[in-house]
Structure formats: C-alpha cells, structure tokens
Amino acid sequence: MSGDVAGADPAPAVTTDVDALRGEIRDRSVVAIDARRPEDYKRSRIPTAVNLPLADLLSDDGPDRVAKIAGSLGIGDETRVVVYDDSFGALASRIAWTLEYIGHADVTLLGATYAQWRSMELETDDATAPLPSVTPREHSSNPNPGILATHEYLEKAVADRDNVVLVDNRERLNFLEQHIPGAISLPYRTLAGPDSILRGREDMRRLLANRGIGEGSEVITYCGSVGTLSGLAYYAMKSAGLPNTRLYVRSFKEWKGLQKPTASQADANYWDLSAE
Amino acid sequence: MSQTSRASGHDSAPSHKPGKRPRLESARPEERKPRENWARRSEADHFADTVKLFRQGRYDADSFRRFRLQHGAYGTRMTGDYAMVRIKIPAGVAYPHQLEAISRLSEQFSIGSAHISTRENVQLHWVVLEDVSEIFRGLSRVGLTSREACGNTVRNVMCSPLAGVCPSEPFDSTPYAIAVARFFLRNPLCQNLPRKFKFNFTCCEEHGMARMVDVGLIPQTRTVPDAEGGGQREQRGFNVFLGGGLGNRSFVGHQLEEFTPEDDLLYTSIATIRIFDRLGDRKNLARNRMRYLVDEMGWEKFQSLILMERSIVRATQSVVTRLKPDFTPLEIRRPLRISDESGSAAAQDGYSRWLATNTIRQKQDSYHTVFVTLEAGDITAGQLNSLADMVRRYSCEGVARIGFVQNVALRFVHSDDLAPLYAGLLGAGLAKSGALTMAAPIGCSGTTSCNLALTNSHRLAKEIQRKFLELGLDKDPDLADSTIKISGCPNSCGQHGIATIGFFGGGARVGKDMYANYQMLLGGRSDGLTMLGQTCTRVPAKRVIPVILKIIEMFRANRRPGDTLKSWIHRVVSDAEDSGVSSIKDVKAELQPLLAPPTKDDDPDFYLDYGSDTSYHTKTGKGECAA
Numbered sequence: 001m002s003g004d005v006a007g008a009d010p011a012p013a014v015t016t017d018v019d020a021l022r023g024e025i026r027d028r029s030v031v032a033i034d035a036r037r038p039e040d041y042k043r044s045r046i047p048t049a050v051n052l053p054l055a056d057l058l059s060d061d062g063p064d065r066v067a068k069i070a071g072s073l074g075i076g077d078e079t080r081v082v083v084y085d086d087s088f089g090a091l092a093s094r095i096a097w098t099l100e101y102i103g104h105a106d107v108t109l110l111g112a113t114y115a116q117w118r119s120m121e122l123e124t125d126d127a128t129a130p131l132p133s134v135t136p137r138e139h140s141s142n143p144n145p146g147i148l149a150t151h152e153y154l155e156k157a158v159a160d161r162d163n164v165v166l167v168d169n170r171e172r173l174n175f176l177e178q179h180i181p182g183a184i185s186l187p188y189r190t191l192a193g194p195d196s197i198l199r200g201r202e203d204m205r206r207l208l209a210n211r212g213i214g215e216g217s218e219v220i221t222y223c224g225s226v227g228t229l230s231g232l233a234y235y236a237m238k239s240a241g242l243p244n245t246r247l248y249v250r251s252f253k254e255w256k257g258l259q260k261p262t263a264s265q266a267d268a269n270y271w272d273l274s275a276e
Numbered sequence: 277m278s279q280t281s282r283a284s285g286h287d288s289a290p291s292h293k294p295g296k297r298p299r300l301e302s303a304r305p306e307e308r309k310p311r312e313n314w315a316r317r318s319e320a321d322h323f324a325d326t327v328k329l330f331r332q333g334r335y336d337a338d339s340f341r342r343f344r345l346q347h348g349a350y351g352t353r354m355t356g357d358y359a360m361v362r363i364k365i366p367a368g369v370a371y372p373h374q375l376e377a378i379s380r381l382s383e384q385f386s387i388g389s390a391h392i393s394t395r396e397n398v399q400l401h402w403v404v405l406e407d408v409s410e411i412f413r414g415l416s417r418v419g420l421t422s423r424e425a426c427g428n429t430v431r432n433v434m435c436s437p438l439a440g441v442c443p444s445e446p447f448d449s450t451p452y453a454i455a456v457a458r459f460f461l462r463n464p465l466c467q468n469l470p471r472k473f474k475f476n477f478t479c480c481e482e483h484g485m486a487r488m489v490d491v492g493l494i495p496q497t498r499t500v501p502d503a504e505g506g507g508q509r510e511q512r513g514f515n516v517f518l519g520g521g522l523g524n525r526s527f528v529g530h531q532l533e534e535f536t537p538e539d540d541l542l543y544t545s546i547a548t549i550r551i552f553d554r555l556g557d558r559k560n561l562a563r564n565r566m567r568y569l570v571d572e573m574g575w576e577k578f579q580s581l582i583l584m585e586r587s588i589v590r591a592t593q594s595v596v597t598r599l600k601p602d603f604t605p606l607e608i609r610r611p612l613r614i615s616d617e618s619g620s621a622a623a624q625d626g627y628s629r630w631l632a633t634n635t636i637r638q639k640q641d642s643y644h645t646v647f648v649t650l651e652a653g654d655i656t657a658g659q660l661n662s663l664a665d666m667v668r669r670y671s672c673e674g675v676a677r678i679g680f681v682q683n684v685a686l687r688f689v690h691s692d693d694l695a696p697l698y699a700g701l702l703g704a705g706l707a708k709s710g711a712l713t714m715a716a717p718i719g720c721s722g723t724t725s726c727n728l729a730l731t732n733s734h735r736l737a738k739e740i741q742r743k744f745l746e747l748g749l750d751k752d753p754d755l756a757d758s759t760i761k762i763s764g765c766p767n768s769c770g771q772h773g774i775a776t777i778g779f780f781g782g783g784a785r786v787g788k789d790m791y792a793n794y795q796m797l798l799g800g801r802s803d804g805l806t807m808l809g810q811t812c813t814r815v816p817a818k819r820v821i822p823v824i825l826k827i828i829e830m831f832r833a834n835r836r837p838g839d840t841l842k843s844w845i846h847r848v849v850s851d852a853e854d855s856g857v858s859s860i861k862d863v864k865a866e867l868q869p870l871l872a873p874p875t876k877d878d879d880p881d882f883y884l885d886y887g888s889d890t891s892y893h894t895k896t897g898k899g900e901c902a903a
Binding site: 171172173176184185187189190192194206207210211212265266267268269270271272273274275276 | 324327328352353354355380383384385386387388389391401402404406407409410650651654655656659721722723724725732734735738885886887888895
C-alpha cells in the first residue's frame with residue numbers, strides 16, 4: 001500500500017503510491033487533497049479529491065483555522081488523508097505538515113505528482129464532472145510543536161548540540177549567494193526519484209549519509225519563504241527513517257527580515273554560469 | 277494499513293474502475309541503445325568511500341586530489357567543498373536519454389544548467405564534493421563516465437562533429453575515435469602520465485584542430501598495390517600531427533609522416549604515449565605537456581624516437597592488442613510524421629537568418645547538420661530535455677554530436693524538417709542565429725568557477741554574442757569565418773591563441789584601483805594554415821566590445837574585394853597588407869583612443885568586471901591542471 005519499502009520497519013511511510021490511492025478512493029477510505037490552484041483543480045483532478053489551494057491555507061495557518069478547514073473538507077481526526085500537487089510534492093508537503101502540526105496523524109503524500117498521474121493515463125475528473133460533495137466533520141486542534149522550528153529554536157539548537165544539521169532546500173545558486181551560516185545545501189530537486197516525488201528509502205539514506213545525515217542527526221529544514229520546498233525535505237528525512245526532523249516554516253525570508261547573520265560564497269561569479 | 281476501517285467524508289464514489297496502468301515511458305518513441313558503456317558502477321561507491329576517508333583525515337590532500345581528478349572531478353574557485361564534474365562524451369556522440377540524465381543531474385546536484393566545453397565534455401559546476409559519487413551513479417545508469425576527464429591521463433577523445441557527413445572527408449573517423457577512447461580508458465598504460473594527453477580526430481583540414489593537440493589526426497586515403505589480387509586498392513589512414521597544443525605557451529603540431537595507415541593508428545598512439553611517459557618532465561608542472569618535450573628535444577629527434585618506438589610496439593604487442601572500430605553505421609531513420617508540422621515555421625522571422633548561419637549541407641543528399649548556438653556553452657536543464665526531444669524527432673541518426681566550440685550539432689536533419697526543427701528550437705530558447713559565425717564567441721568558465729581565473733571571460737563571451745546578434749553582425753558573410761575566443765587567464769582553456777581575435781584575462785591598475793584587462797591577440801587560426809595569434813595590445817574588459825567593433829570598421833574601410841575579416845587580419849599580422857592599416861602596430865595605434873582608462877569618478881563601471889558589483893581584484897587559488 002505504500003510507496004516506500006516499509007516492510008517490518010517501524011518508520012511510518014510518508015508517501016502513498018498511486019495504485020494504493022486508487023484502491024482507497026474506490027473503497028471511499030481516504031480524503032485526497034488537491035493542493036493546486038482552484039482553476040487547475042476545476043479543470044482536471046483525481047476523482048473525489050477536494051481542493052485546498054496552498055495559498056488559502058497560508059493566508060492564515062493558525063491551528064484553529066486549519067482544524068476548521070480540515071473539518072470543512074470532510075476530514076475528521078482519524079480520517080486517512082493523501083495530499084498531491086503538481087509542484088514536485090512541495091505544496092502537498094506543506095499542507096501535510098500543517099495537518100500533522102494540528103495533530104492529524106494519518107496524512108501522507110501521493111508518491112507521484114498530478115502530471116505523472118496523468119502521464120500514466122489514470123482516471124481523472126474534468127470540468128464536466130460534478131465537484132465532490134463533502135460532509136463536514138469535526139477536527140480537533142492539538143498542536144504538535146515537536147515538528148516545528150522557530151528561529152529561536154533553530155539558533156539555540158545549532159548553538160547547543162553538535163548533531164543538528166541545518167538543511168537549505170533552495171536551488172544551489174541561491175544557496176551560494178546567501179544562506180544561514182552553517183547550513184548545508186540540498187536542493188529540493190535532489191529529493192525526487194525518477195518517477196516519484198521522493199527517492200526510494202535506501203537511495204535517500206545513502207544520499208543523506210554521504211552528506212553526514214544519519215540516525216543520530218537532528219535535522220532542521222528551511223527554504224526561501226513559506227516552508228514548501230523544505231516541507232518536502234521534512235518528509236524526505238522522515239522517509240529515510242529520521243524522525244528527529246523539524247521544519248523552519250518561516251524560513252529564510254523571516255531570517256533575513258530579522259537581519260540575522262548570513263553566509264555566502266564569495267569571489268566567484270557563479271550566476272553567470274546559468275543559462276537562465 | 278487497513279483500508280476497511282477508514283471513514284470517508286465523501287458522498288460520491290469514484291465513477292471509474294482503475295484500468296491497466298501503462299508505464300510512464302510508454303509515450304516515448306523507440307530508444308536507440310548506446311553502443312558503448314563507458315561507465316563502471318563500482319567507481320561511484322569507491323569515490324563516496326574515499327571522500328569519507330579524506331574528510332576523516334585518513335587520506336592526504338595530495339593523494340585525494342589526484343584520485344579526484346582521475347575520476348573527473350575538478351576543484352572549484354576558492355573552496356574545497358565543491359567540485360566540477362566533467363562528463364566525457366567520447367567522440368562527442370550523445371544519446372537523447374543521456375542528455376536527459378545530464379539534465380536531471382544538473383538540477384539535482386548542480387546549478388540547473390550544464391556547460392558544454394570545447395573538448396566535447398559536459399561540465400556540471402558547483403557540485404557538493406559529497407554528491408559527486410551520486411552523479412557517477414546517475415551517469416553509470418546511462419553508460420557515461422567522467423573517469424579520466426581530468427588528471428594526467430588520456431582525456432576525452434575528440435572527433436569532429438561533422439565526421440561522417442563532411443563533404444570534404446575521405447571517410448568517417450568517428451569509429452576510430454571511439455575505438456581509441458575505448459582502448460585507453462582505464463588502461464594502465466596511461467594512468468599516470470607526466471601530464472594530460474589529448475587526441476583530436478577531424479574530418480578534414482578545415483573543421484578540426486589537428487595541429488593544436490598532443491595527437492591530431494586527419495583522415496586520408498591512398499592507393500596501394502593489392503597484395504593478393506595484384507591490382508590496386510584504397511588504403512585508409514591518417515595524417516598525424518604530434519606535439520601541438522594551447523596553453524601558457526602554445527605550439528603548432530608537427531606532421532609525423534606522409535601517411536599513417538589505419539593499422540598503425542594504435543601502434544603510433546601507444547608509441548607516442550610511451551615516449552611521453554618515459555621522457556616527459558614530471559617536475560616542472562608548468563612546462564610538462566608533450567609539446568614542451570618536443571620543443572626542447574627538437575622535432576627531428578622526437579620524430580625518430582616515435583618511429584623507432586612504434587616499430588618496437590608493433591613487434592612486441594600481442595596480436596590481440598588491436599583497435600576494434602565498429603564500422604556499423606548508425607541507421608538513418610526518419611520518424612513518421614503524423615501531420616505536416618512545417619507550415620508556419622518557415623515564415624517565422626529569423627528562420628532564413630538561422631538557416632544561413634547555423635546549418636551545413638551534408639555530403640548525403642537532402643540532409644543537413646544543424647548547429648545549436650549556446651551562450652558560452654551554457655544550457656539549462658529544460659533545454660537539455662528539449663534538445664533530447666528534438667534529436668529524437670529530427671535527427672535521423674538519433675544522436676546529438678557535441679561540437680568543438682561549446683555547441684551541439686543535430687545531424688541528418690532532412691530538408692523538410694528544418695523548419696519544424698527551427699520552431700522547436702525557438703520554443704526552447706535555442707534558436708539563436710550565428711552558430712557558425714563570429715557571433716558565437718568561446719569563453720572559458722573564468723571567475724564563475726575556476727581557481728585560476730583573473731577575469732569573468734565567460735560573461736564577456738555572452739556579452740559579445742548578445743551585442744553581435746543585436747547588431748546583426750552574424751548576417752555579414754565576410755565576418756563568418758572569423759572567431760572570437762576568450763580565456764580568463766593566460767592558460768588557454770578559451771583557446772584564445774587560435775582565434776582571429778583572441779583575448780586572455782589579467783588585471784591592471786590606475787593608482788590603487790584595479791580593473792579587469794585583457795591581452796588581445798590577432799590572426800590565430802587552426803585550419804591548414806594554423807598559426808598562433810600575435811599579441812596586439814591590452815584592452816580593458818569594458819572596452820573589449822568597442823575594440824572589436826572598431827577592428828571590424830577598420831577591416832571594412834581597408835578591405836580588398838573578396839576579403840573576409842579573417843583574410844584581412846591574416847595579411848595584417850603577416851606584414852603583407854599595404855593599406856593604411858598594414859601592421860599590428862597600426863591596429864594598436866588606431867585603437868589607442870579607446871584604451872585609456874577614465875577616472876573612477878568619471879566612469880565607475882569601468883572598474884567593475886562583468887557580472888560583478890564590487891571592486892575588481894585579481895584573486896586566484898591553486899590550479900589543478902598540473903595536479
């Protein structure tokens with residue numbers, strides 16, 4: 001049922017593969033959340049999926065409001081949720097993380113993007129199909145601060161403990177130009193597998209081990225502004241069996257806004273190598 | 277997880293039954309399989325382990341550097357944490373799925389762009405050292421390697437992108453280039469040479485650099501008596517040039533003999549490598565390419581040593597030590613066209629300009645070779661994917677050929693497919709005109725990533741290209757056979773020595789203020805009349821474009837009928853010109869008004885190098901060319 005090689009491993013799967021989701025949709029045992037923009041969702045979507053555009057969520061992602069939104073989408077505390085998008089899994093990750101943050105346990109990412117779903121010629125609903133009708137439910141709000149890093153937390157963790165790895169998930173050139181001192185660069189693209197939003201477990205573990213991230217590490221991920229790319233990295237770490245991971249959700253935008261120190265790669269004109 | 281006990285908030289059940297799921301790749305046309313697998317998977321693991329040992333301090337820095345270079349990972353400007361991975365494309369033959377793999381690797385581990393070099397390598401820059409092994413792993417899945425792309429070994433074996441299609445060639449040298457690459461890759465014979473060693477196969481005199489590498493080979497044939505039949509037969513062979521090369525000091529190669537039969541190709545190569553290995557200078561790293569050995573020893577002595585060594589090699593090599601060129605031609609297969617795609621593309625603005633400056637008619641009827649213009653060799657991940665797509669759709673041989681001037685060629689494009697290919701390239705941002713003209717300058721990586729660079733030669737090449745295209749100078753046929761080549765330091769990665777107008781970077785100062793400054797050379801060429809460019813004058817970085825335009829103006833004012841800029845400059849540097857501008861000195865005098873540095877107050881921009889908004893300083897790290 002899982003896109004990950006879970007087997008007897010205690011680490012919970014963070015992705016659901018497409019065939020498993022199709023079965024669950026057939027059994028009506030899941031709520032699929034489409035994280036794309038409303039116009040894209042209306043045009044074409046996975047059957048039964050509800051729409052939660054990330055921008056809507058981000059307009060106020062306080063726990064009480066998120067719980068209300070979840071309930072309005074037919075998600076109760078125990079509902080199995082699978083989130084997908086068409087942006088490498090980054091938007092879906094931010095939504096999944098937010099649900100986890102309010103205490104929702106059973107949420108995973110679809111292992112594929114919507115474009116991959118379509119390229120496999122799987123069933124979709126288009127603009128002519130009725131939108132799914134939803135029975136609202138109650139969702140509680142029990143914030144789980146253990147998966148969140150604030151800038152205060154980040155600074156203290158880095159200062160206090162040697163096992164903390166700060167991971168920057170923006171593209172390499174942005175990292176070279178400016179990053180939080182001590183961070184390592186792991187661009188979000190690195191996390192994907194050939195046909196899936198995340199590499200397979202062993203592949204991911206080897207990649208991370210090469211970078212010095214392993215069982216004993218505490219990982220804090222961050223990206224440019226709202227924790228999407230780093231949200232994906234949060235799930236990448238979990239998929240590799242590294243539960244001690246937090247998302248610095250306000251990311252580099254807040255860090256710069258607070259005029260915290262930054263580091264950069266000096267004396268090289270790397271931007272001029274880009275063909276963009 | 278159980279699927280039975282989950283509550284769902286949905287009232288509507290899905291209306292579709294899940295059907296059979298096709299594989300993701302199913303939409304693609306049938307893929308050609310590469311003939312060669314250059315990769316060795318175990319090298320990825322070995323590299324990863326060695327990086328760990330190095331980081332733990334259990335591997336000394338010098339040994340690690342040699343190991344890293346042997347595997348094709350070069351150092352990066354001012355940091356030990358990043359590497360440049362140089363992917364070899366032997367003979368320049370790249371399959372579409374290989375381009376896609378490089379695209380993916382560039383996004384995952386590099387900067388989302390790749391760089392095509394002048395030596396038919398594709399380079400990924402700013403790769404975290406610990407990720408290099410992951411790139412090896414990805415390359416091994418598509419049969420590519422970076423092994424021996426750096427270090428003191430036989431580097432990527434180059435072959436003219438026109439080999440096999442060139443109207444002037446006697447035969448296709450590609451199978452020989454691939455066989456030579458295969459023979460020497462990982463061969464114990466060349467794992468620890470005094471210095472790097474380069475082969476270059478051309479198609480003809482015009483389209484290669486046979487005289488500017490360690491071993492340059494021009495295919496040729498001769499008629500010989502047929503031993504068995506008593507009649508005559510055509511024998512294949514090469515015109516071999518040894519001891520040429522570009523660098524801090526450049527030399528033109530020497531012709532070994534009138535005709536080197538194909539059977540002697542391997543023996544000649546082995547003999548040359550053995551002599552270099554035995555006698556090359558292993559102490560003075562700045563002067564130990566084979567060309568210095570030839571220069572110091574004198575050509576005649578070197579030549580007789582090689583010929584003697586070759587007879588020993590011929591007599592002592594096992595009969596199984598042979599080159600094994602695969603002469604099976606690539607199948608020329610024109611994909612079926614579902615609909616006529618050519619309609620509007622031909623009417624596009626720019627199509628005829630592109631046609632005139634980017635395509636060459638092949639010796640095969642109705643087929644063309646199309647050169648894709650890049651900016652100083654840079655190509656984005658998305659463009660690599662588009663290119664792969666267009667190779668599949670429009671190159672009837674189904675592969676891309678990397679060129680000698682930071683570009684890519686699609687060959688066997690049918691006349692009817694030129695317009696749709698143009699439209700496709702346009703959509704991918706790859707349809708710039710001027711690929712085969714002076715408007716496609718070469719720029720080495722310069723201060724964008726290289727430890728030795730003094731100036732941003734890379735950006736300067738792009739700036740010149742943009743200006744040339746803006747002014748439409750690619751349309752002037754009298755400029756087409758001229759070249760502009762720029763290096764960011766006196767070493768010659770940008771090949772400034774063989775440019776019609778060449779530049780290499782340095783710094784200059786006014787009082788305490790420094791600015792980027794280039795030495796300009798004129799009249800270099802790499803064809804049958806190969807010669808090195810002659811020093812003209814120093815040109816501040818921000819005056820390079822006006823200076824080039826001024827030289828073009830001088831040419832237009834003083835030319836003779838039938839002249840091109842190249843032929844005119846050739847006369848000027850050879851003191852064979854009799855117009856008002858008849859020597860390098862005259863050119864320099866004419867340029868003088870453009871060269872005087874302004875004060876910093878008058879023109880602060882003058883003191884900034886391209887791509888930089890802080891004061892210019894010359895900063896360099898340790899080079900690794902000689903490591």
